[in-house]
Amino acid sequence: MIRLTVDDREVLVEAGTTILEAAATSGIRIPTLCYHEKLQPFGACRICVVEVEQMKGRLIPSCSTPVTEGMVVRTRTEQILKARRTVLELLLIHHPLDCPICDKGGECQLQDLVYEFGITQNRFKDQKSNHPIDYVSPLVERNTNRCVLCGMCVRVCDEVVGASELSMVNRGIRTKITTDFDRPLDCEFCGECENICPVGALTNRQFKFKARAWEMQTISTVCSFCSTGCAIKLCVKNGQIARAVGEPEGGANRGSLCIKGRFGYEYVMSPERIKRPLVRRNGKLEEATWEEALQTAARGFKAIKEKDGPEAIAGFCSARLTNEEAYLFQKLLRTAMGTNNVDNSGGYAHRGYSPGLRESLGVSPAVPSVEDLRSSDAFLVIRSNVSETHPVVGYQVTAAVKQNDARLIVADPRRVKLSRLASVHLSHRPGTEIAILNGLARVILDEGLEDREFLAGSTEGLQGLKKSLEKYTPAFVEQATGIAGADLKQAARLFASGEKGVIIISAGMGFGGDDAALARCAANLAQITGNAGKPGAGVLFLGEKNNSHGVVDMGAEPDRLPGGQRIADDAVRQRFEKAWGAALSSKPGRAAEEILSGAEQGSIKALYCVGENPLQTYPDSRRTKKALGNIAFLVVQDLFLTPTAQMAQVVFPVTSFAEKEGTYTNCEHRIQRLRKALPPYGETKSDGEIICAVAKALGTDIGPPAPEKVMAEIAGLVPRYREVTYDKIPVKGIMLDGAGKNGNEQGKSEALPPRAQLIPVDFVAPPAPTAEYPYVLLTGPLLFHSGSLSPRSKGICVVCPEAFVEIGHKDARALDIKNGDTVAVTSAKGSITIGVRVTAKQNPGSVFIPYHFAQPPVHELTDGSQPQVVVKIEKRTP
Amino acid sequence: MIWPLIKGLSVTFKYFFTRPVTMKYPEERWEPGPRWRGRQQLLWDEEKGREKCVACCLCATVCPAQCIRVEGAENENHEKYPKVYEIDLNRCIFCGFCVEACPVSAIIMTGAYELAEYERKDNIYSKEDLLKEPQLPGGAEKAQTFNLETRLISK
Numbered sequence A: 001m002i003r004l005t006v007d008d009r010e011v012l013v014e015a016g017t018t019i020l021e022a023a024a025t026s027g028i029r030i031p032t033l034c035y036h037e038k039l040q041p042f043g044a045c046r047i048c049v050v051e052v053e054q055m056k057g058r059l060i061p062s063c064s065t066p067v068t069e070g071m072v073v074r075t076r077t078e079q080i081l082k083a084r085r086t087v088l089e090l091l092l093i094h095h096p097l098d099c100p101i102c103d104k105g106g107e108c109q110l111q112d113l114v115y116e117f118g119i120t121q122n123r124f125k126d127q128k129s130n131h132p133i134d135y136v137s138p139l140v141e142r143n144t145n146r147c148v149l150c151g152m153c154v155r156v157c158d159e160v161v162g163a164s165e166l167s168m169v170n171r172g173i174r175t176k177i178t179t180d181f182d183r184p185l186d187c188e189f190c191g192e193c194e195n196i197c198p199v200g201a202l203t204n205r206q207f208k209f210k211a212r213a214w215e216m217q218t219i220s221t222v223c224s225f226c227s228t229g230c231a232i233k234l235c236v237k238n239g240q241i242a243r244a245v246g247e248p249e250g251g252a253n254r255g256s257l258c259i260k261g262r263f264g265y266e267y268v269m270s271p272e273r274i275k276r277p278l279v280r281r282n283g284k285l286e287e288a289t290w291e292e293a294l295q296t297a298a299r300g301f302k303a304i305k306e307k308d309g310p311e312a313i314a315g316f317c318s319a320r321l322t323n324e325e326a327y328l329f330q331k332l333l334r335t336a337m338g339t340n341n342v343d344n345s346g347g348y349a350h351r352g353y354s355p356g357l358r359e360s361l362g363v364s365p366a367v368p369s370v371e372d373l374r375s376s377d378a379f380l381v382i383r384s385n386v387s388e389t390h391p392v393v394g395y396q397v398t399a400a401v402k403q404n405d406a407r408l409i410v411a412d413p414r415r416v417k418l419s420r421l422a423s424v425h426l427s428h429r430p431g432t433e434i435a436i437l438n439g440l441a442r443v444i445l446d447e448g449l450e451d452r453e454f455l456a457g458s459t460e461g462l463q464g465l466k467k468s469l470e471k472y473t474p475a476f477v478e479q480a481t482g483i484a485g486a487d488l489k490q491a492a493r494l495f496a497s498g499e500k501g502v503i504i505i506s507a508g509m510g511f512g513g514d515d516a517a518l519a520r521c522a523a524n525l526a527q528i529t530g531n532a533g534k535p536g537a538g539v540l541f542l543g544e545k546n547n548s549h550g551v552v553d554m555g556a557e558p559d560r561l562p563g564g565q566r567i568a569d570d571a572v573r574q575r576f577e578k579a580w581g582a583a584l585s586s587k588p589g590r591a592a593e594e595i596l597s598g599a600e601q602g603s604i605k606a607l608y609c610v611g612e613n614p615l616q617t618y619p620d621s622r623r624t625k626k627a628l629g630n631i632a633f634l635v636v637q638d639l640f641l642t643p644t645a646q647m648a649q650v651v652f653p654v655t656s657f658a659e660k661e662g663t664y665t666n667c668e669h670r671i672q673r674l675r676k677a678l679p680p681y682g683e684t685k686s687d688g689e690i691i692c693a694v695a696k697a698l699g700t701d702i703g704p705p706a707p708e709k710v711m712a713e714i715a716g717l718v719p720r721y722r723e724v725t726y727d728k729i730p731v732k733g734i735m736l737d738g739a740g741k742n743g744n745e746q747g748k749s750e751a752l753p754p755r756a757q758l759i760p761v762d763f764v765a766p767p768a769p770t771a772e773y774p775y776v777l778l779t780g781p782l783l784f785h786s787g788s789l790s791p792r793s794k795g796i797c798v799v800c801p802e803a804f805v806e807i808g809h810k811d812a813r814a815l816d817i818k819n820g821d822t823v824a825v826t827s828a829k830g831s832i833t834i835g836v837r838v839t840a841k842q843n844p845g846s847v848f849i850p851y852h853f854a855q856p857p858v859h860e861l862t863d864g865s866q867p868q869v870v871v872k873i874e875k876r877t878p
Numbered sequence B: 001m002i003w004p005l006i007k008g009l010s011v012t013f014k015y016f017f018t019r020p021v022t023m024k025y026p027e028e029r030w031e032p033g034p035r036w037r038g039r040q041q042l043l044w045d046e047e048k049g050r051e052k053c054v055a056c057c058l059c060a061t062v063c064p065a066q067c068i069r070v071e072g073a074e075n076e077n078h079e080k081y082p083k084v085y086e087i088d089l090n091r092c093i094f095c096g097f098c099v100e101a102c103p104v105s106a107i108i109m110t111g112a113y114e115l116a117e118y119e120r121k122d123n124i125y126s127k128e129d130l131l132k133e134p135q136l137p138g139g140a141e142k143a144q145t146f147n148l149e150t151r152l153i154s155k
């Protein structure tokens, strides 16, 4: 600890703290223009100068000077104020001062400083700066005339986002911020640069001229896309969202956002949304009143329940429902309808990592928090293109690597963004991740790099695991995965040498091996290296959608009640029966895949789809279409008239995330609150309200839909949520039990082993390419989109409007295909026609198609029973 | 007793011989003074061929009666312009703050004071209405206007 005096106040801070930070701890504000807590100190603007007794004779920039013992600092002497005024005058020489039309006006740091220091005239005169303004780049507008050269945009893009798109060119007064050769931006369009710019040099194009900063109402809520769960502020003017900005108080993101969070909210205001309930009359969907729609739905379900029994009814819910809504949904199916056939999308397309993790680590394992990732020193990113699926988690990894020299190992069949930063990039054959993890574990055990103390103290099953790993020699792994033995060994050593290692895996990659098994493998590796039970270490499993983790916690699974409690367990069931006042079936229900095959065979007659669009998002869409066509009574609840909704008997229109209240649980098990920013669109109602109304129409009372009431009920039944009080959830959310905390706290409701289990997992080779189908098809997400929702947002579609197939250079040459050509991609299941992008990202032998778009339907190619499919490619146009 | 009556009547008779202060409105109309604050007018920039207003919303922000609604947008030259500019004269208190706040002198107050309408909605002036020079009540060819200059002179 270091003791110093700032403006006659004693301050005690850690060594390495800067004068600026030290002053802030005792409440002394020093003005800054180029300092940001997320970035390394830069010292460009000299607004933050102070006097230090020991360094007399010159002014010291406080943001980049570390404190030393006994320092005597003054922050507001006459000389300092004079220097600051001069700096501002110098900045204003070339500055256009067009505040009336500048979108930063009202929240501009230069404006504030000029006002604070009372600068009304300038002693220096020169021409105003006259750089051309960039009106071409989408989403971010650059007017470098207003730039104060603080360098924050350049640094945030490099140190945090990792896109390194901007830089400073030229020197002296001719310096400007631009890209190489002054071309328009072609980057991730996260808008972090625009957000961090203290002045109006970089601005949000979507927000351009829409409102002044002080005219808007801001509502803190949660992003509706991925499971990072970034806290966002929606700024509303005249009942319309004018922009979205990161909430600096936010738990996981600390003010950062990705393109989806910042620019993707527009679907909320899309004119394509459904306004009124629809009911099928004479084969056509027509608008109806709520009363009629609810009665039709209830009649349909009742008729099927009476005729074919409750087992013929099933329900899908989206992983975008709030916790309360997911809870009400499974309660409706389990009580009013009497069936356990309930599943969420995460449980189908990706088979859910959660069962795997649960077996290894218990119901509520310790999860490293996203914020702590910055302090981690080794990362293994496997089967997770985290920079695209969960960009803000990717920022933390980038910052850890760039700012703290953390070691990064990326295992990905494609050359992804993080590969550039990685110490080792393991470019493996798709679907062979399990062999890699086993191989890594074996190298670590062989070379004695494991954490013996931890293994002996906190785990079980080491002998069995060692035995199972015998076959995973580097030679075997090389043959199975295509990774050289030396690379594997280097990766193992690097990862094992970290103090705080994190393994990142994510759902929603849409291709590759069995997720539950992969999760188990990852848990094994984390235990072997002792990366459990400490902050910033462990397995970080990222669910695909914003509430993927929450809907699983809320029991939207066929065999588990809320809290991951087994339905087959009599004690558990009785507790729920008592609380709900209804008899529950002890027979585990059907999972999504079984529901669809049941529909195909005719044993499932009625389906209630809440926010799900299986036709577009589930593998093998032909089969899905057939299955849904077999269903006598289909009820869909959605924002848009999706392909699935078009097949329904009844369609309920719902409110979007911006129009309702509730809670989401993110990937680090932080529970956060949604807050209502807009009135409901048209006659829409929230999913929770509709579910309760359906229950009522069926003659059952499942309680009021008010989130605070539902959350109180959940807190009473789910151990992990017992301390959650809806009204008390702060903006940064609450970490649930075990999340981000020390110790591997086990679920309290279920008799689980006190120790983590090391469960051997064997590797099964994925289907290999054949002579007829020579390429492996990878389907997956893109940075710019999330699920099938974001293509409805205009701004995002400017950047990424349509689907394409990515083919590596070598394969493209062999097939004589160029960028922009059209090809037919054919698998054993079907065929689609699609445009080509030739890229260096793709390895020979595999091709990639993103799955967000309705057209062309990529899921006509995929197969639900296979983790990945093989395809052939034929050129269509010259 | 008679004395107070004479005193009173003397005042009455005195006024027989002074000029009347009332006016035979509407046959006669009063000419507003140079700093009279009547209904606002938005100015047109002949050179640039557009309204002077840049939709900075400062007038709307400062307006104590909150009767100004401005919505900015981008025109084809990438400039900011008021897509919507509305003043609700039913609520305007003619304080002139909008004129003082305007950084580009785009708004002035004219001599127009005859603002009665049969319906309230007719007193909500759109941008097009405000850009028109008002019909001035009789007498004055062009009334003096309240703008930044007249305000400064009067100080």
Ligand code: SF4
Residues within 6 Å of the ligand: A095, A096, A097, A098, A099, A100, A102, A103, A104, A105, A106, A108, A109, A110, A111, A146, A199, A200, A201
């Ligand atoms: S950057 Fe700030 S000071 Fe410059 S024109 Fe914009 S608001 Fe005014």
Ligand code: SF4
Residues within 6 Å of the ligand: A140, A156, A157, A161, A163, A164, A165, A166, A185, A187, A188, A189, A190, A191, A192, A193, A194
């Ligand atoms: S939008 Fe994001 S990626 Fe693009 S230049 Fe700005 S910070 Fe970099």
Ligand code: SF4
Residues within 6 Å of the ligand: A146, A147, A148, A149, A150, A151, A152, A153, A154, A177, A193, A196, A197, A198, A199, A201, A202
């Ligand atoms: S563009 Fe903005 S953030 Fe970048 S250097 Fe200029 S003022 Fe700073």
Ligand code: SF4
Residues within 6 Å of the ligand: A223, A224, A225, A226, A227, A228, A229, A230, A253, A256, A257, A258, A259, A260, A261, A262, A389, A390, A391, A392, A393, A786
């Ligand atoms: S999509 Fe994910 S990473 Fe991006 S802002 Fe939303 S929650 Fe954050």
Ligand code: SF4
Residues within 6 Å of the ligand: B052, B053, B054, B055, B056, B057, B058, B059, B060, B070, B098, B101, B102, B103, B104, B105, B106, B107
């Ligand atoms: S203050 Fe002037 S420029 Fe700004 S909106 Fe009002 S009239 Fe237009």
Ligand code: FES
Residues within 6 Å of the ligand: A031, A032, A033, A034, A035, A042, A043, A044, A045, A046, A047, A048, A049, A061, A062, A063, A064
């Ligand atoms: S904030 Fe210290 S030099 Fe800019």
